[in-house]
Amino acid sequence: MTSLFKFPFLLFIVFSFSVSSAEHDSSSKGLVNLDKRFIPINKEIILSQEMTIIDGDKNSEIIILDNLDGLNIVNFWASWCNPCIEEISELNKFQENIYSKNLNVSLIGINIFDKKKDAISFYVKYKPFFKTIFDNKNTISVKFSVMGVPETYFVKDNKILFKYMGKINQEILERGIDESSKY
Amino acid sequence: MKAVNIKLIILLIFLFSAFNNALSENKIYSISNELMCPVCQGQTVAESNSQLALSMKEVIKIKVSEGKSKEEILDYFVLQYGDTILAKPPIKGFGLLLWILPPAILILSILMWTIRVKKNNRNRGK
Numbered sequence: 001m002t003s004l005f006k007f008p009f010l011l012f013i014v015f016s017f018s019v020s021s022a023e024h025d026s027s028s029k030g031l032v033n034l035d036k037r038f039i040p041i042n043k044e045i046i047l048s049q050e051m052t053i054i055d056g057d058k059n060s061e062i063i064i065l066d067n068l069d070g071l072n073i074v075n076f077w078a079s080w081c082n083p084c085i086e087e088i089s090e091l092n093k094f095q096e097n098i099y100s101k102n103l104n105v106s107l108i109g110i111n112i113f114d115k116k117k118d119a120i121s122f123y124v125k126y127k128p129f130f131k132t133i134f135d136n137k138n139t140i141s142v143k144f145s146v147m148g149v150p151e152t153y154f155v156k157d158n159k160i161l162f163k164y165m166g167k168i169n170q171e172i173l174e175r176g177i178d179e180s181s182k183y
Numbered sequence: 184m185k186a187v188n189i190k191l192i193i194l195l196i197f198l199f200s201a202f203n204n205a206l207s208e209n210k211i212y213s214i215s216n217e218l219m220c221p222v223c224q225g226q227t228v229a230e231s232n233s234q235l236a237l238s239m240k241e242v243i244k245i246k247v248s249e250g251k252s253k254e255e256i257l258d259y260f261v262l263q264y265g266d267t268i269l270a271k272p273p274i275k276g277f278g279l280l281l282w283i284l285p286p287a288i289l290i291l292s293i294l295m296w297t298i299r300v301k302k303n304n305r306n307r308g309k
Contacts (some may be wrong), residue, residue: 078234113234141235142242145263147221148235 035172038179041145041153041160049140051133054111054123065133065140067158071180072106073173074153076141078114079122081149083167088126090169095129097170105177108133112141113149154180207247214243214256217270227270 049065068074075091077084095107107130111119119134135141144153144160152164154176161183164172212229218239220231228236228243239260246256257269266272274282 113238137241137245138238139242139245141238142260142263146235 035164035175037165038162038176039165040162042162043145043160045143045155045158045160047140047143047158049143050136051110051140052116052136054119054132054134056120056124058117058120062136063133068155069157070104070106071177072108072155073176074144074155075107075109075168076112076144076146076149076151076153077109078112078149079118080114084150085122085126087150087167087169088128090173092127092129094170094173103177107131110135110140112138112146152176156180156183159183207244210247210253211240211243214247214253215240217257218260218268219270221264221268 045068047066047068051063051065053061053063055061075087077087091107091109097103098105098107109128109130109132111122111132111134114134116134119132123132140146144151144163147165150167152168152173154161154163161180162176164176215228215236216230218228220226220228220233220236220239222233222235223231226236228239242259243256246259251259260268266278272278
């Protein structure tokens with residue numbers, strides 16, 4: 001009878017343990033072991049988004065972002081975000097690497113949560129070497145499930161593989177490319 | 184008479200469009216009130232003025248204008264951000280176990296305790 005009396009309490013302890021271990025498991029797979037700021041996503045993305053190229057000109061070209069074939073590194077930034085300013089030099093160096101090493105990767109910067117005039121001022125001041133675009137409709141952040149800026153997404157053949165939350169550097173970008181090749 | 188008819192038609196079109204707008208606004212508010220702002224603490228999208236919440240409201244507005252139903256729009260956000268985006272997460276799967284197991288264990292414990300007490304009293308009586 002005593003063992004029967006203890007049974008519900010044992011069950012409760014086992015239950016609590018399983019809940020905590022389930023939470024732990026979900027956050028300790030794959031990339032997260034390398035760096036907890038890498039978040040696995042694995043999601044197809046269908047885009048048909050009207051964007052404006054930011055090139056310092058107020059009347060710059062409007063494009064439709066609809067195809068992310070091959071490996072694309074998509075960096076989300078805003079002009080008011082300090083880590084975004086700090087990572088520009090790293091992203092520029094990485095773009096130089098893409099040119100010099102002839103890497104099969106596209107680097108795209110997408111300005112979100114911002115005013116177009118501030119995005120243009122940012123471009124003029126910090127001069128990113130990579131393709132930089134402005135989200136005209138302020139909706140692309142939801143399509144990528146962006147939580148804040150800066151965030152960098154690794155997209156392969158229209159599938160978001162994973163993202164990196166926070167300020168990025170060349171080492172992290174190279175690690176991301178290595179991981180992408182496994183998919 | 185013709186002029187009056189035209190004025191009446193214009194008034195009706197205006198009233199219909201105003202009514203339609205009010206319905207859409209109401210639907211947008213109702214949907215954004217059922218979604219949690221992912222970057223805020225305990226605020227729904229309707230309550231938040233964060234940049235992300237503004238983007239989410241914009242997406243809701245576009246989807247409502249496309250004629251999508253409330254369920255379709257909520258499903259879209261669940262697909263993007265997971266079940267935790269909902270202000271009232273669905274009680275299913277592991278979540279259902281989390282809801283059911285603690286009261287079940289409590290009831291089971293009370294039951295066991297009552298049986299034990301009764302048995303002890305009976306033994307003392309003998």
